[in-house]
Amino acid sequence: MKLPVYGGSAGHLAGVLLCLAVAAYAGVRMLSSAPLAILTWFVGAVLLHDLVLFPAYSALDALVRRALGRRRTPLINHLRVPALFSGLLLLAWWPLIARQVQARRALTTLPDEPYLGRWLAVTGVLFVASAVVYVVRLMRRRENPE
């Protein structure tokens, strides 16, 4: 039963108000120091995904699809999967891979030089494995032409 003007049920309104109340209670405390920085990071988080990351990977995907064209045994997923896996690892562990953590030695005594090599090695293994699966697919297609 929708409320006039509001456009939703009374339960909907109650739920939204409760959510905003709890968020405001926590938000006020969250913003009690460095409010501008936290707001920038929070809003930035959404913008970075919706307006940077998503359009970037969508556009890249569309580009590759167009470049590959139509094939009897599609190649696109054999590029998508290793690229996604490698990209996610890079996204999460970028500071270590790119040696950005200044305080690392002082805090942990551990090195960060090996991370780039490790990530490249993992990426290599992923693409090689994907290529192997593709070749197997191609061979199967050749043996059983439909």
Add this chain to the structure above:
Amino acid sequence: MAAQTTALTVVRRFRPYAGTRYSARMTLGASAAKAWKWIEAHPPPGPTRRDFWRSPLRGPWLTGVLGLMLLGGMVVVFLTGLFSYAAYNPDLPSNDQTPDRGLLGFYLFPWPASPRWLYRVNQGIHVTLGVALIPLLLAKLWSVIPKLFDWPPARSPAQALERLTLFLLVGGAIFQTATGVLNAQNHYVFPFSFYQAHFYGAWVFMSAFVLHVALRLRRSVTAARSRSLTAELRVGTADTTPEPADPEGLVASNPAAPTMSRRAFFGMVGGACLLMAASVAGQSIGGRLRGTALLGPRAFEPTGANSGPNGFQVNKTAQEAGIQEQQVGEAWRLELRGRTPRTLTRQDLLALPQHTAALPIACVEGWSTDDQQWTGVRLRDLAALADVPDPAYVFVESIQRNGAFRAASLRRNQILHGDSLLALRVNGADLSLDHGYPARVIVPANPGVHNTKWVGRMTFQEA
């Protein structure tokens, strides 16, 4: 004047209210409604148009299944996060990084001192699962992103407010993940306190999450039930068809040919989740699996001064903490405060009855060490020495100059536990300087930063 009256009479044949005040208001209202309808029917070129979104995989079933998977994961991450805060015993002196928590601390309870691996498992799950959910979160966002560009942006106040809460939901999820992952690799690029931002951010996220689930759960379950998952997993790319058109507008109105089946989509997302989990799980599980966490921040064992018996993870070196050689040499004293204050040298401590306990160190960042053999004086023996055999808590202070955890309090149950020690030796050798020489606290199930290193003073508070 006469000509104007004639003109008005003629016009009034066709538009009865022309020229009156009522007409002006009606025309304005009618024009606005007409303009709104036109705007609604004519989204600008680009993502606000339904036919912009071409993937044939999108639809309520896919979103429903992804959402239900994410639901379970997020609840576990949130609960382990709440437990992590409880593990810090924030009601005791100097333990609370968010002292203005107010009502948000309603659930707090005294953190147990056993089993010894409690914090290790809790935090390992929290961080490993949080990292593992990144691909699932991105997949869910991918499946609903056409809704971001819904046209018109808000049809009613209800919709506008709901979109605001969705902003808190998405922003919260990404903010929590980003701050958590950055903190886990010690990359403190954010100009604010991690504990404050991450604790309150969790509540901002959870408030929006609870509302989102309350509003969408029934719809998601119905959608997820609309086709069998196992049946869908048998459908190849060639046979993949779009879902039936839905009122929400998720299903593409002009779908392209499928390049990937839903089975492949789930395989890809699931595989990514497993890979992300594997990139860190080893540094929490430890043992032989530590090396499998190839990209984990704690994928290596320390070397040099911290090798052999002291060869396990270090959190903050003595140099970073501002410890000077003369502070920990012959001049070091342990000051006990209670009903009977005492000052002890390291020799005095070694002369007391020693106890050995196998205990791990587990950090809030999600990594942990395996059980190490710690030897030292039981905390309850020190309490008895200070003439406070039944303490409410002990306030432990380090001699380190820098660090947010120079001091921490331990609760009665932690002090009285038989394996809680002021450790002097580990794995049969003296503590290395980085591991807290001459003495450090080690308590089962304790967050790592509360196992105070380079202890200088312990103040026992009577119950």
